[in-house]
Amino acid sequence: MKPAISVLGTGRMGSALARALLQAGYRTTVWNRSAEKTGPLATAGATVAASVREAVDAAEIVVVNVTDYSATAALLHSDDVASAIRGKLVLELTSGTPHGAREAGRWAVEHGATYLDGAIMATPDFIGTDHGTILVSGTRQAFDAGKEMLGALGGNVQHIGEDLGLANALDSALLALMWGALFGALHSVAVCRAEKIDLDELARQWTASASVVDGLVADLIKRTNAGRFASDDETLSSISPHYSSFQHLLELMQAREIDRSVVDGYDGIFRRAIAAGHLHDDFAALSQFLGKAG
Known part of the structure; x- marks a missing residue:
């Protein structure tokens, strides 16, 4: 019964x-x-x-x-x-x-x-x-x-x-991934509106590029788990080109008066990693700098 x-x-x-x-x-x-x-x-x-x-x-x-x-x-x-x-x-x-x-x-x-x-x-x-x-x-x-x-x-x-704490701990970790995507979407919408880009176009291009982002996330988790932070033949992206493009985003947001409170936090993590000599390492090297005092 x-x-x-x-x-x-x-x-x-x-x-x-x-x-x-x-x-x-x-x-x-x-x-x-x-x-x-x-x-x-x-x-x-x-x-x-x-x-x-x-x-x-x-x-x-x-x-x-x-x-x-x-x-x-x-x-x-x-x-x-x-x-x-x-x-x-x-x-x-x-x-x-x-x-x-x-x-x-x-x-x-x-x-x-x-x-x-x-x-x-x-x-x-x-x-x-x-x-x-x-x-x-x-x-x-x-x-x-x-x-x-x-x-x-x-x-x-x-x-x-x-x-007993594992379910909620993993829940928080997965929600962090979700909120990263959702806040990223909010930034994308703000940029498109400031630059008069149709949001339907944003949706089309996101659909086309989503699999690339999924692959980067999966690779970051795998490399961090293995502690493989130095760039090697399998590196998909190093910190250097990301940081260069990120500076362009910051400049655009500054010029268009888009709220930078979240992305300025990202900038701080980039800067700590670069100051420690990781500019040309795999993007996964940034995982060593979250949670550390600036």
Whole structure:
């Protein structure tokens, strides 16, 4: 028999999680601080709990998807709920920090629960589909025990290690890549608008060049992992031509009064690397200079 599951938090993502569980045939109870958000789920077959304690009592697995770990603590750490958590599997799918995940896991184990921490690498429309990706950290035993339920949430659920902080750490790393691309897109749009370039043209040229960028990112990660920072026969791009072109971007942005707060940070990293003698090294050499004081 499939375990009973409760979902705490039914915003857009929590609702998607609950719907996926219902569609997979799990007896699903939901709770949300604003009860009106649970109405569509009740119509879909979920039981609506009147309190967090009621939701916890109804389940063998408690899925939490709220704002952050502080919000989770506010829900679970009251005496009546903490006493009811014993023997349950808590699957935390709330975004947060690695140390927040470790602290939440310690609390759960101290109160007799099993704990898994997950990072959802998808928008709600991907939940329950073959392409839904969720990174999960925690004991392999707990992951294997919950694998069928996790599979209902997405077809690409991965156990990435027993350290509870790993899922959120990797989530942050991947989000850094995403935000780098999105802020880069914002800079591109600003330049195009300043120079009266049609944004449809930008979209066409980005589509044509995206595979080149993907290749550069993959190569940077590979070379950094191997510590291969000096230029060699396999170098795709060294710092020198990048920095020359980057100076042209800075000059354009200055002339057009485009905000330089982000790119000036890039310039500082370039300058530290060049001052340390890396001008002609592979672009991956810049990885040695992030996080160091200027």
